[in-house]
Amino acid sequence: MWNPSKKTRTITSKILFVIFSLASLFHIFALLQIIPYQYLWGGRLQSIEEMYLMESISLIANVFFVYCSYLYLQYMNNGLVPIWIRIIFGFISAVFFMNTIGNIVAVTNLETLLATPITAVLSVISFTLVLKYENQTS
Structure with missing residues (x-):
């Protein structure tokens, strides 16, 4: 069974940290109405x-x-990632998988073309953090 290395998990955690931080900024811009609501949520928002x-x-x-991406990196550096944080990343992976399906059927082309590949990648790389990790000393 495939078991990503510590280096792969470190890179993945950092990528997720950056992407989730940028996504948070995007949602702040949406809340400030810098991004028109008609372009959000697949064009289905009514008000x-x-x-x-x-x-x-x-x-x-x-x-x-x-926060979970940050915690994962901290736990991994200490040698053992607890199961509860891996379950959270399983949930995150599932959320982005479902989001990918939603983006495919979005009303707006922007969301279909731009968000679909992003959420698909997020789903896959989030899943790499679900697998058990224990620091190998060999």
């Missing part, structure tokens, strides 16, 4: 109020994902 609710949830989730 500013709905946008505020959905983007607030997205921002909270992304900040949580940033």
Whole structure:
């Protein structure tokens, strides 16, 4: 069975940290209405109020994902990643897999063409952090 190396997991954790941080900024821009709500959530939002609710949830989730990426790296550097953090990354991977499907059927071409590959990659690389990791001393 494939078991990513510490180097692969370190790179993955850092990539996720950066992407989730940038996504958090994107959601802040959306909440500030710098990005029009018609381009968000597959073009399915009906009002500013709905946008505020959905983007607030997205921002909270992304900040949580940033924190989890940071925690993963800290645990890995200490030699053992606990199962609960790996379960969280399994959840994150599943969320981005479902998001990829949603992006494929989005009303806006921008979301389909831009967000689909991003969420697909996030799903795959998040999954690499689900597998058990113990620091090998050999």
